[in-house]
Amino acid sequence: MFLARKLVGGLLDVVTNVDQFIPSEPPPPRPSLQYAEQHESDEERQFRKVFQQLAGDDMEVSPAELMNILNKIVGKRGDLKTDGFSIESCRSMVAVMDSDSTGKLGFHEFKYLWNSIKKWQGVYKQYDADRSGTIGASELPGAFQAAGFPLNDQLYQMIIRRYSDESGNMDFDNYIGCLVRLDAMCRAFQTLDKDRNGTIKVDIKEWLQLTMYS
Numbered sequence: 001m002f003l004a005r006k007l008v009g010g011l012l013d014v015v016t017n018v019d020q021f022i023p024s025e026p027p028p029p030r031p032s033l034q035y036a037e038q039h040e041s042d043e044e045r046q047f048r049k050v051f052q053q054l055a056g057d058d059m060e061v062s063p064a065e066l067m068n069i070l071n072k073i074v075g076k077r078g079d080l081k082t083d084g085f086s087i088e089s090c091r092s093m094v095a096v097m098d099s100d101s102t103g104k105l106g107f108h109e110f111k112y113l114w115n116s117i118k119k120w121q122g123v124y125k126q127y128d129a130d131r132s133g134t135i136g137a138s139e140l141p142g143a144f145q146a147a148g149f150p151l152n153d154q155l156y157q158m159i160i161r162r163y164s165d166e167s168g169n170m171d172f173d174n175y176i177g178c179l180v181r182l183d184a185m186c187r188a189f190q191t192l193d194k195d196r197n198g199t200i201k202v203d204i205k206e207w208l209q210l211t212m213y214s
Helices: 002-012 031-040 042-055 063-074 087-097 105-128 140-146 151-165 171-190 203-212
Strands: none
Touching: 002 063, 042 063, 042 105, 063 087, 063 171, 087 105, 105 140, 105 171, 140 151, 140 171, 151 171, 171 203
16 A cells, blocks of 8 residues: 555656657557566556556546546645546546547556656646746746647647636646647547658548547
């Protein structure tokens, strides 16, 4: 239990050295339990023990379970302003990482999401210059670029209207929710851009599959 508290508490510890973020490949297919146990590092074995405690008997994390996990952790952090992760935000996160379309996160999928949030939390803390717990409109371009998304002014304005409050400030859960969506869209585009020329062509079925489950 001590190990669980230590690792869960570390989910949102400040990450001081944040690498340039590049949308990663989707989580790999789940290996068999026997294969996983034979090839896991000590760190992965410890993480799996924590995951077993968090996920319960079915060894999968649903959107509702993810919401409870994140809100319990973030609620203990006085330096991060948040209204709490909503069920809709957590459904989006699950959809992004759900490589086998079960509607839940297995061990490897959850580990990918966990690591992404840790990395993005480090960027968030870095760009909260006034230590208000939020990122202001003037701080957002740097915060998104540091996370690997150098966007133009038009996209910044759209993001502010969608994810920030009336003063242009973005709290932690909205910042994470926005990055989850950006990551999903970038990875989906990369998958469809097979000749790597920066353009894609999709039909209505592909478009709906791309946009409705993310």
